Amino acid sequence: MSTGADKPPVLRRDAQRNRELLIAAARELFAEQGLEAPLDDIARRAGVGNATLYRRFPTREDLIEAVFHETLSAGLRLGEEARRAEDAWGALVGYMEAVFEGLAADRGAIDLMTTAIPAGPTLATLREHNHETVGLLVRRAQEQGTMRPDIVAEDLLFALAAVGRCVPSSAAVAPDSWRRQLALLFDGLRTEAARPLPAPPLTFEQLGTVLADLGSGRPRPQTG
Secondary structure, eight states: OOOGGGHHHHHHHHHHHHHHHHHHHHHHHHHHHOTTOOHHHHHHHHTSOHHHHHHHOSSHHHHHHHHHHHHHHHHHHHHHHHHHOSOHHHHHHHHHHHHHHHHTTOHHHHHHHHSOOOOOHHHHHHHHHHHHHHHHHHHHHHHTTOBOTTOOHHHHHHHHHHHHTTHHHHHHHSTTHHHHHHHHHHHTTBGGGOOOOSSOOOOHHHHHHHHHHHHHTOOOOOOO
């Protein structure tokens, strides 16, 4: 005869199965539509009810964190490898090429890397780590004489976000076209390409505002 003690393990297995179905469905829809994909569509593709989705993932940020946890962890490892390299220029280029390879196949990953969406703990850590990595490699490359001296990390992150937003569309018609644009971008950062720049760089806070606007698609009104 069955007892109440038999039921919880079954419920836990069901809950784990639903969680896996939701993560798989979210991964597919985020890759197709970006991180603003409707949660109702994710639940429908997973074959579960909306209540189940919100029980497993109370916020969109919780779901994003679960879907991209492995990708984000891999990004942290890439950054650590780049920091250990002796050739700062080569490390920076290689780091960005590796990041863009992941972006080319996934609109959700593009949103993660090029907009300021609300962040879970792993994403927040990656953003901070990425900013530190880029800043460290920029300074080292400048010390080694391979990067123009008037560049700051925010310059590069701004340019990379702008190029990155076009990667899924360009990759759909010419899979490796983003490599050309990335190479052109980095060529403009070489020491021998330096020319006086017409305006100061964005601050870290200003860059965050720009990335937030990229995510919302609604530019802020000009002030001042």
